[in-house]
Amino acid sequence: MKIKSTEIVDTFAEAFKMYGSRVIITAETKEWAMAAAQSITGFATSVIGCKCEAGIETEIKAEDTPDLRPGVSVLIFAMDAESLGKRLMERIGQCVMTCPTTACYNGLSEGTPVVVGGQLRYFGDGHQISKVIDDNKFWRIPVMDGEFLIDDTFQVQESVGGGNILILGKDQKSALKAASAATKAMRQLSDIILPFPNGVVRSGSKVGSKYKSLIASTNHAYCPTLRGKVKHSDLDDGINSVLEIVIDGLSLKAVEEAMRVGMEAAAKPGIKKISAGNYGGNLGQYHIHLHQLSAQKG
């Protein structure tokens, strides 16, 4: 199967059940809201080393936010609800509450509630005040520029992490150009994030390592410099650069749609193949087949 001149490999992406939450950050200006959003999503590329995966979903116009100020929507994912609650506490406490003029709200209407504002309130040292507005409970925590307002609880819901596509290019320039086009198209979608730098990862990993202390190591089958050296390589002659785009989403449908849109956008001259990473189908709960996706219409 091909999209334009790019071959779509008959394989699947192996994705995992994760727990996700949407955090709405507002501030006096778009810039301050974005500053907090960038901070809260920092060092959150992979659960392997960062305990969670996070990214900016979209900017929100002032008229659409809970407090009518400019906002940014952020998605954060972890492997279980309890762990996600801890990450929310840490990250909102350190990255949003600290940022001038911000307020922080739950952005999901369904799921399991985890207490976040109800924990962070203790920073108020007894001077915190709770308010219930339209059946939502908030905490007002006194801070040096006024008050930090935060929802008492945030919803977390079952989500999907680790959807991915691999872009196999004839050279680094072609692969970068295709990856940039793909991430640009995928970022137009809601309910997903691309947790790696600018949405792209070059150090794709496999499970395990020759070193016993490591749970993951470089995906040698897709490293062009190792072709001819390792027993098995998935790269044909003429493929000299591979980039991966990882997608986390609030639903399987959202991840699938992002992968489909990404494949369409990445299929450019210079891209020999588009493939996907999996672990033989033994680890992930979701198998997203590329041929089925590309057969779907947008």
Added chain:
Amino acid sequence: MALKLKLHTKPDVPLEADCISPDRLQSLSDNEISNLTLFHGNRQVCLGDFFECSGKFDGEVIVEGDLSNIKHIGSAMSLGKLTIKGDVGVHTGAGIRGGELVIEGNVSDWLAPEMLGGRVIVKGSAGHMVGSGYRGSTVGMQGGEIIVHGDVKNETGHVMRRGLIVVGGNSGDFTGVNMLAGTIIVLGEMGIRTGAGMKRGSIICQHKADILPTFSRSCNYQPSFLRHYFKYLKTMGLSISDSLLNEPFERWCGDSVELNRGEILLYAGK
């Protein structure tokens, strides 16, 4: 189609009609409703002696007529919607626990005293003691919302502990007196001695007000949480000026004769 009760005989003395609530009427036939007993002064009478009953309960009860001499309508209601088309007397919605009580006219004193939950909307004005505790009670309103589009008189939210009271017009003296917690928003002007003896809670006003000497000025700032309230009140049909969203409020804390943990926020814009 809603269940309708239309007043056909105006009572000479107060009629105690706590039986008029969705909870009591939801499962009764027209005949059973007409035979419900209530007190007219010190005389026991039937509901049918004063009201004509029609329609069928579908979650809503509509009461029509000049009910200004009828007390306790909607007392302790917990579900459904009760709409009063006209003016209504004292103790309306006393101890309401849930559901929605809508009064399209004016209401007398003691609206929703010791309310526990639900929502009360008054399109006209209300009298004294809105959402208050009865004399001798240590706790008044404990939850829910009261939204009065017009004016209210004295002691609104007396010993209130939780919930929201919104006044679209002016409020009288002693707004939030002895308040324990909760929120009172007055979009018009307030009388004197606002928040006297308050322990916790927030009283917010769109105008300047006389502040008791036992309150201390904190600062001028723009509280984010107020934007939520004003956004919500817009959806409830109240007229909220954009300046309220973008201008600062002056924060006063008190009452220092009590815990000193309450606040009065007064609009400080131009």
